Amino acid sequence: MRFYGKVYKDGKFWLAEIPLLDAMTQGHTRKEAFAMVQDMLESLVNRPGFSVTVHQGKHGDFEVSSNEPSCLISLFLRRQRERSGLSLSEAAARLGVRSRNAYARYERGTSTPSLEKLNELYRAVAPGKDIVLHQSEIA
16 A cells, blocks of 8 residues: 655755645655655654655655555544544544544554445545545556
8 A cells, every 4th residue: 555645846845745644744855855754654653663665756746655554544544533633532433433442443553444444434534535546657
């Protein structure tokens, strides 16, 4: 699994953003911006042994992958819940479960959701939005 990003020059800096993660960073050079993306995601996940790879594409496109995809899914869910201003309990209630732990285990990465479950979790924390799958051309 990879998340799509875009890098572009804005004045003196190169900005790199990953829309699905609501994350942005910058660097003085394009190369530095990619290094900052890697550092940012590894810091946000904050798990020993977790590492990110940035796959550069054409026309400012890039993708990020990791050695532990479940950690990226966890980060994705947490960022979307936070973007929606929901607590863990509120997310669990929207999911239709009694315990916030039923939802939180996906955010902690102790459970990896199936594609159907990921869609259900995403709709609970980001109502009115949908995940769009895209086939990658970046090696």
